[in-house]
Amino acid sequence: DAGVTQSPTHLIKTRGQQVTLRCSPKSGHDTVSWYQQALGQGPQFIFQYYEEEERQRGNFPDRFSGHQFPNYSSELNVNALLLGDSALYLCASSLGDMNTEAFFGQGTRLTVV
Amino acid sequence: SQQGEEDPQALSIQEGENATMNCSYKTSINNLQWYRQNSGRGLVHLILIRSNEREKHSGRLRVTLDTSKKSSSLLITASRAADTASYFCATAKAAGNKLTFGGGTRVLVKP
Numbered sequence: 001d002a003g004v005t006q007s008p009t010h011l012i013k014t015r016g017q018q019v020t021l022r023c024s025p026k027s028g029h030d031t032v033s034w035y036q037q038a039l040g041q042g043p044q045f046i047f048q049y050y051e052e053e054e055r056q057r058g059n060f061p062d063r064f065s066g067h068q069f070p071n072y073s074s075e076l077n078v079n080a081l082l083l084g085d086s087a088l089y090l091c092a093s094s095l096g097d098m099n100t101e102a103f104f105g106q107g108t109r110l111t112v113v
Numbered sequence: 114s115q116q117g118e119e120d121p122q123a124l125s126i127q128e129g130e131n132a133t134m135n136c137s138y139k140t141s142i143n144n145l146q147w148y149r150q151n152s153g154r155g156l157v158h159l160i161l162i163r164s165n166e167r168e169k170h171s172g173r174l175r176v177t178l179d180t181s182k183k184s185s186s187l188l189i190t191a192s193r194a195a196d197t198a199s200y201f202c203a204t205a206k207a208a209g210n211k212l213t214f215g216g217g218t219r220v221l222v223k224p
Contacts, residue, residue: 004155031209033211033212035212035214037153039153041216041217042201042203042214042215042216042217043156043201043203043212043214044214045211045212045213048211050209056210056211058211088153088154090155090156092156092212094209095209096209097207097208097209098208098209099143099144099163099208099209100161101146101158101161102146102158102212103158104148104155104156104157104158105155106154106155107153107154107155109153
């Protein structure tokens with residue numbers, strides 16, 4: 001049973017560019033959440049997708065957008081990259097409104113230069 | 114803003130000793146989850162404790178929850194060098210809701 005998979009594992013982009021990160025949830029899970037983790041800090045919630053709709057959103061600008069596909073996989077898009085967007089981006093999958101665990105992928109390390 | 118705050122921020126112990134870390138949060142919760150993170154990679158789920166539970170065990174891990182004090186603790190017994198990692202608590206206000214993380218406790222277990 002595959003867990004949460006994210007791609008790519010590392011990425012280097014230039015300021016102003018756009019980036020797309022991908023996530024496949026754990027088998028049987030239908031909800032995907034994205035988090036940003038700056039070095040030395042705890043993860044910060046970006047948004048959550050359920051049934052292909054953005055259900056919740058954290059305090060992130062509109063440059064951050066996402067999508068969920070019918071197979072529950074998800075993408076995170078960041079436009080007009082800033083140096084401050086350099087971070088580890090984590091995807092978590094869970095099961096709807098169930099009071100159960102969220103499982104995380106290994107993350108994508110984004111460096112903006 | 115972060116809901117949870119872990120204490121201490123860093124902990125250094127000898128192999129075989131117990132490690133205890135605490136998490137405090139500000140608002141009512143549905144559940145609280147503890148995660149481990151090695152070397153800035155993905156988060157590994159350790160234990161979920163629901164708001165109506167007071168204590169849970171998993172192997173060498175013991176988690177307590179005191180909703181009246183809005184606090185939780187994670188105890189790792191008989192620590193091993195492989196337990197060296199950062200440990201985070203995360204709270205959910207409702208089932209399936211977003212997780213709000215604290216800043217983490219960095220644990221170093223010396224052989």
